[in-house]
Amino acid sequence: MQAIAKLAERIDEHFVEACHLLLACKGRVVVTGMGKSGHIAGKVAATLASTGTPAFFVHPGEASHGDLGMITRQDVVLALSNSGNTEEILTILPIIKRLGVPLIAMTGNPESTLGRLATVHIHVGVEQEACPLGLAPTSSTTAALVMGDALAVSLLQKKGFTRDDFALSHPGGSLGKRLLLQVCDIMHRGDEVPMVADTVLVSEALLEMTEKKLGMTAVVDHNRHVAGIFTDGDLRRMLEKNLDVHATRVCDVMTRPCKVIQADILAAEAMQIMEAKKINALLVVDENKNLQGALNMHDLLRAGIV
Template sequence: MECAAIAALEGRIDGGFAHACEILLQVRGRVIVTGMGKSGHIATKIAATLASTGTPAFFVHPGEASHGDIGMITADDAVIALSNSGRSPEVITLLPLLKRQGIPLVSMTGDAASPLAEASDAHLDTGVATEACPLNLAPTSSTTTALVMGDALAIALLEARGFTAEDFAFSHPGGTLGKKLLLKVADVMHTGASVPRVHRSTVLSEALLEISRKGLGMTTVSGDNGELLGIFTDGDLRRALDDSIDVRRTPIETLMTCDAKTAAPGMLAAEALRIMEENEITSLVVLDESGHMLGVIHLMNLLHAGIA
């Protein structure tokens, strides 16, 4: 039943829906979403979705609004009111107050002839033939259609505003998506004394001590002017030991990997992770535009940051 109710909404994305979007796009303040009972729960979710997709919004309980919270609504705002019957007393009580302030009203109801629908500047029909509840009493299909209509509004407004994935990330900085879209290599890389460094002439035994001290499983190898020449990793060590070399006499420059994979400080940390995964490595040397070594980013940095 709920699937059929959702499918029926497609034909209702019409001029009235477009008008509702126009009203909400022109708002200079916030979009206030309200509803009573189960409609109130759906209204709360719609407000949260709008707020996270570029339309500042919050939920106001209609019962509390009649006892002071109406002051949270200003003349620069617009209201979306949900009521399946279109006759919820707590919502209807607010209508004269909203009209007196000239606040635009968008409604979602199941009855286009209801007081709420008729008082609205734009009405969205979310009515259903029957509820999924076998008693046809508990709000089930009707709350689902209201939720879907609210999502449709949010997505239409998102597209109209040109809201981007990066914009979405800024409103979700604590989530995994936000971190993947916002966190840069410079935010998590090792710098200064924590970066393992040895000179090209350093013998392998001393290089291993540097690797152990810094705990990254690798060391950078630099030239006489501090320029990056290559890196030496645990993998290079295994290959060196297979060749039975003298660890106290062999200079690191004869064992290092010259074509080290690198990253830029402004690169997304998620992109650095992709490079590591594709090359089956655990670290990247971070270079500036002139090729000067700034630091090292390790897989563990990305794990701790919640990227990997």
């Protein structure tokens, strides 16, 4: 915690210069590091890539055996090394320099070889490791990780990266589903949609609800125009009044007007509507309010929205 707190003063002109180099990069950010720093470098590369800055990790040991071919003159190299003298990284420095690729170094020693030869150096040194022996990389790796995240977030903000942009690189996760999935992707269609005419008795509406198993039925006119919705709640209120399901028309006890949505809105927005209105189902209509589909809370749960 102490190491992280002291990083605030390291957000200086060097950090800003590093951001400018990364923003100007026409290729990709090549992140490298050895050992524990390598694990941190891999995470930093992944965070950059998922927030709008194309990046990938290159193992410095493999780089000197052919993987340097991954680096082009359009790229920027971000190298992590607590000592700043990691042999595997220093071995590939001449090639990086020959390519004319900007080098951002993140080390714990500005006077190290890597610190001195870098285009920009960001100081992430710590006074001591959290390890009681003062040996295992703990505070130092955490400080490097935090600074890497700071770079990624700064670039994200400068580029105007949005939630929708983030979702495009995370389509398989729950966040991607929340941000990209539309009602039309998960709603019930065709014969799956419970629907009765506004002239039928409640008993017929109950049969439709039982068959379609959505806990409600749409009530429509002869043009499939939504007149209302009949739900389990409407049934309970009707029974409280001792009304006969075999003698009462559904149009006399249905909910109207009912809340409807269109198929092209986000499923997450449909969930917000359900929560705000304290309802468990929604009818999906077109611009003329003709019935297109149906959606309930269980559909949202299955889709991973809730």
